[in-house]
Amino acid sequence: MRRVGDTEGVDVEIFKDWGDPGGGLYYLGKYGHVLSGIAWIGLLYFFNFVQVPAFAEMGADARGEALRKVTWRALWWFRWAAFATFLTGVLMIAILGEDFKADTAGGLGLYFGVILATTMFLNVWGVIWRNQKINIGSANAVAAGGAADPNAPLAAKKAARASRANTLFSIPMLFFMLFSSHWGFHYDEPSGGTGAVAWIIFLVIWAFVEASALGFIGGLDSPFNKQVFDDHRNTLAAGAIFWLVLLFIVFELVIGS
């Protein structure tokens, strides 16, 4: 046991091997990553499971006020938490360097998680925030006695679709974000063939959901979008299906153990 004042042989563990994959910077980065990740996804779930159904029950005046006072503040934390999550994720990838690769089942799963999360990050800044600015700007104009922006309803719909796509993606995303460190080693290394099949299944579903949410496949009110995105319970069910396909078809069946 070390006595008080006995500094011989003291080395600060968190600063040892600072920049290595198993070192302090990686661990602190991961801590910051998970902390900002829960802030981001917690607010995403608040918007989808609480705010959207509540807004549907509110009158225009109350909704306008809530947009200006609640949503506006929540969106600040939401988009900057997303930014911090992305930045710390990129930091970990930079530290991993050549260790960040998809040649093991765990690595492949982490790639899937990172692609989903990066898509979500781009949806936050490129679609949700861009369009909510228009929507909230309109509520501000009305509150100041002016006219509503005629572009606001379409902007709100675009933001809502991207937000639901993010909710869907979050279900498989977190599972595969944790996968390489905690579960992926149970499976075989993907070979050229099984790896290719795995990538095709993942990329087809991912691209279809994202393109559909952006309105590129039959518009924002396509049958798929209405079925999967109008009700948040269906969004969660679709996210669970995507997750189950990846777990049982891609990893259990195609890659195997």
Ligand code: HEM
């Ligand atoms: C925005 C893009 C993102 C990128 C580029 C990214 C990247 C990464 C990387 C490289 C790791 C390290 C994996 C490992 O050491 O096993 C990681 C871990 C983790 N990420 Fe993300 N991530 C992103 C978003 C998210 C989001 C939105 C969440 C949601 C909470 C999240 C939650 C986690 C968690 C909990 C871990 C720890 C895994 C473990 O137990 O080791 N990440 N992420």
